Amino acid sequence: LVKYKLMITKKERFTVQKQIILNYLQNTRTHPTAEKIYNEVKKKIPQISLSTVYRILKEFAKKKLIKEISFTESRFDSYTKPHPHFLCQSCQMLYDLNIKDQNKLLKKKLEIGKVFDFDLFYHGLCRNCLKKEKTKT
Amino acid sequence: LVKYKLMITKKERFTVQKQIILNYLQNTRTHPTAEKIYNEVKKKIPQISLSTVYRILKEFAKKKLIKEISFTESRFDSYTKPHPHFLCQSCQMLYDLNIKDQNKLLKKKLEIGKVFDFDLFYHGLCRNCLKKEKTKT
């Protein structure tokens, strides 16, 4: 919370809605959906709208106060063996990777349950987009 | 293709639509979206509809001929450090994991580009759902 207050620029405002949403998120480890957050926050601010929740979540994510776990559009891959991917933040290209330790990941014994598959996504900038960034400056 | 033909049950039919979609997927490594697949397949079957594409993709995914990379609803996490997750196929609960090698994953040098973050999702059945499965039988 303190960390967030320091982030607020002169043009921005610290509203009750933001405070309650942030407070809720920082006190849960359940990875809630927007809908869930909306319903929880509604208990304290009955008139809040879902769009406000979305707007605030986007703002928090941009400030890196929270992390949004999402994948806008489904993609389909005929290569079905588990293999890691690299998703470029800039051009949205999804690359295949071949990493030798991948079997370790699948065989990993987890307390939580039985693992059948995994998805490993690296996020970053691909070579092409890195080049473009450089030429800009 | 041969593999798929063997999978077709008596009740199912092998249509041109299925054949062309499968063929397209097996000859691309670009992880296309449903829309992209639709547009490509349309070149060969102009009258095909997007819903057919979706239906066939779901069928292929169920048969494990292809893999669907998706995340239906966004989730938000106030714990922003990269950390692995476990997603239960049955109850959809998303659990946090703490694995010691995670820093290795982030520091990994990739040819493809610069990595800023990663998401590692394990898919499987959590303890609770495994128990439920057992009691069923």
Place this chain on the structure above:
DNA sequence: CTAGGTGCAAAATGTTTGCACACGA
């Protein structure tokens, strides 16, 4: 033939946006 598959349109679901009003600084 005939039941399963397709195309179309409409519905459902999740997310974003335009606009008038409210309210934090």
Place this chain on the structure above:
DNA sequence: TCGTGTGCAAACATTTTGCACCTAG
């Protein structure tokens, strides 16, 4: 006060579904 943030409704994007017709086996 004044401009950013909010609530509402409507728009948007992606995916699913109902239904009549088509077609593979």
